[in-house]
Amino acid sequence: MSIKNIVFDVGDVLVDFCYKSYMRNLGFDEETVELFTKNMIMSPHWNELDMGLLTYEKAKEIFKDEIKNHDEEIDRFWDNIEYIVEEYDYAEELIRSIKYAGYKVYILSNYPVELANLHWPKFRFLKYADGKIISGFEKVVKPDVKIYKLLESKFGVDLSECLFVDDRQLNIDGAKDAGMKAVLFENLEQLKDDLARYINYG
Template sequence: MAVDAVIFDIGNVLIEWQPERHYDRVIGEDRRRAMFAAVDLHAMNDRVDRGENFRDMVVECAEANPTFRADIMLWHDDWLHMASPVIPHSVSLLRHLRRRSVPVFALSNFGIETFDIAKPEYPFLTEFDRAYISGHMGVIKPDAEIYARVEADCGLAPERLLFTDDRVDNIVAAAARGWQTHLFEGPRGWAEKLVAEGLLDEKEAGL
């Protein structure tokens, strides 16, 4: 099936997103494990990704968990250190697709404020033909609604969208709507998929 647009997730596809790794460096693995066992920080972040205010959510969580208050505030203050580093090969693939005039979209669980923080640090985040950011949409993957809204906005048939994401549940939800999908397990596999689909040649894909 031909591909009319390629859709990238962002976290762990274009930018590494490993909060636990950053906390291990800053507060140590033992305290990080204790904090994550006591506080559902990823659920807090889901609220941000649904459009609630970034700082307000972190402060609310910190105040509710005084034992870890200072550490939880690092989710706000050190956010760019958690959302790093860039995955250069993936960025190169995005840019080569655009040079070929292949429409490239983003579909990412990302907060309104955090996306604004990230764009100056990672200019390629401004290069998508369309960016579907969950915070602005008020819904997160893998809710079927977010995929339906992408389809409605771009006007392309689901079976002509090729989507990559590092999370199986997000891929399964997209496939259920008829999207072509690729589970991202590293940029090389994604590059090979783009070559197999005739969207890039091996040189462009860095193979």
């Protein structure tokens, strides 16, 4: 079955989830950067945000309760959250070129509702996408097979005709379990080489 659809993750594929440099730019010392990375970014609560089970105001309350004596820094972190991601310079041209080569492009991302509402209107690559699935709105996250199957139910695509691109092996495995082809993203040049094995691109 030939590939007709390319499905992209967002974070660390099309957009830099640059949370450490973001925190440094806010003036946090390295101890606080590592503390917040471990106890906020990598915490189960961030996954609950991705699943749409927490608002970020509620998340702030939880983090203040769990990370003692850092209320001011937590407020600063969340009050400036617009700047925690940066679209990669190559993202728009990559998606545009695939679209213009005759393929459909879909976006499938683990992303909190409020942050998606804040960030996604500014992503330049999105105007070339044929559809998007955001975990926070769907209440399901990768690598659950259910989120990949939403491509079928929402957009009528055949998963066997989809190539999925993600930077995490767990999510790649989930896509394969759902019946998709998949490639692990490491860098742009590697991705272009992998795309060339599946589609007429470049």
